[in-house]
Amino acid sequence: MQKRYEQLKADVSDEIDAVEQVLKDLASLKNNLDSDKINNVQKAAIGTFLLNFYVGIENIVKRISKEYYQAMPRGNSG
Numbered sequence: 628m629q630k631r632y633e634q635l636k637a638d639v640s641d642e643i644d645a646v647e648q649v650l651k652d653l654a655s656l657k658n659n660l661d662s663d664k665i666n667n668v669q670k671a672a673i674g675t676f677l678l679n680f681y682v683g684i685e686n687i688v689k690r691i692s693k694e695y696y697q698a699m700p701r702g703n704s705g
Contacts, residue, residue, distance in 0.1 A: 632694070635691070642686050646683035653676040653677070656669070656676065
């Protein structure tokens with residue numbers, strides 16, 4: 628692997644580890660819920676885990692895109 632990609636590989640690996648932890652935490656929460664009686668705190672926790680999952684995937688795509696394009700691609704509106 629080229630030296631310039633070593634940091635990218637490490638960053639992506641860290642993000643993957645974080646996403647995997649979020650999935651484990653979400654699964655643990657799901658296994659401990661009574662699906663008939665989910666309260667607002669549990670809903671907020673689930674929402675937070677889903678947000679963290681999304682942000683982790685987004686960070687991976689951003690890091691790879693930035694390395695490949697040397698800048699984030701922009702749409703017509705940006």
